[in-house]
Amino acid sequence: MCDGSELLEGLKQRLSCRIDEEKTKLHSLSKDIWSHPELAYEERKAHDRLVEFFRLEEGWNVDSHFKLETAFRATWGAGGSEQRDVVNVGFLCEYDALPGIGHACGHNLIAEVGAAAALGLKAVLENTNNLPVRVTVLGTPAEEDGGGKIDMIREGAFEGLDVVFMAHPSKEDAIYLPCLANHDVTIKYHGKASHASAYPWEGINALDAAVLCYNNLSVVHGEQLISSILMCIIKHGGMKPNIIPAYTELEYYLRTPSRSELSVLKVKAEKCFRSAAVATGCEVSQHNVVMFTGTLYMRNGKTLGMDFTDENLLSNESGSTDFGNVTFVVPGIHPYFYIGSNVLNHTEEYTVAAGDERAQFFTLRTAKALAMTGPGCAAVPRAAAESEAGVH
Secondary structure, X not given: OOOHHHHHHHHHHHHHHHHHHOHHHHHHHHHHHHHOOOOOOOOHHHHHHHHHHHHOOOOOEEEEOXXXXXXXXXXXXXXXXXXXXXXXXXXXXXXXXXXXXXXXXXXXXXXXXXXXXXXXXXXXHOOOOOOOEEEEEEEOOOOOOOOHHHHXXXXXXXXXXXXXXXXXXXXXXXXXXXXXXXXXXXXXXXXEOOEOOOOHHHOEOHHHHHHHHHHHHHHHHHHHOOOOEEEEEEEEOOOOOOEOOOEEEEEEEEEEOOHHHXXXXXXXXXHHHHHHHHHHOOEEEEEEEOOOOHXXXXXXXXXXXXXXXOHHHOOXXXXXXXHHHHOOOOOEXXXXXXXXXXXXXXXXXXXXXXXXXXXXXXXHXXXXXXXXXXXXXXXXXXXXHHOOOOOO
């Protein structure tokens, strides 16, 4: 007769074996998504491929186009006659790519990890004594642009989930990497067109407003906001040099280490947006684009051979993720995993690495660690899990 620890190790072994049994299909899933990169909210092939994957797996209920056109939900339930008695463990898949360079952030591997972890956890749950756990996989589009998870939060897609897991490719294995508070905003200036040499005084130059806005905010940032990061492009600067531009558009990313600092930066930015309009006589419009289990995960990862980076040596990350928004409504973890390469993401080299077969070992190892963490969450009182909501 084995004790509890021996039983748990046996379950973990079964989980790992199940993922290994499916490695060919999982690799094919990842490769198909990698081979057909699609931008935010346009991930139709990836959506269909993932929906097909789960529909072909026994026991899964699949909702295609769940809440959003390119989102999906796959669920498998075990035990618990009353819904309130079931702990709902969620795994998130991302699958959007970057313009021009494809899957340079490895979202094809995120999709594979989510799918693999769900299969592994299901395998152990269906062989236990009706442990009241439900497994849910959510396909979450548009992480790179637009904040698809935020849209799904608004639509109630995360209601009923008790904990969520997602893992992101990186240069190292880490429980977390520091992320920044992020605010995306598009600024539009409306002026009046006129012939630029014959009667320029009849026009109101929207490009002047855009340039003033850019310069003013650059000065404010350089002098006062050392810890913040501003990124900007002028998406529309006019039609022809001999026509006074009647319309211009800038897109800003405002990023800071904390939400409180972001609030300060937003106030300063909005003053710059408005002052440029006042100075030039343009109209301005602003369009905002809203964007406990860590120790257990680390313990499981170490048993699989992961070498976690010391917190003091973590990469100096300067990205943002809409997973942070999810943790304000459902507790969860977002670890990072090494894929066999030290190249930087959002580069052409990382695109290659994300599609390389060498990434498969590390991807499936991460899926195993996530899946192993799921049963531990099921044993924790819900109140304790809720106490960690918002931590990311």
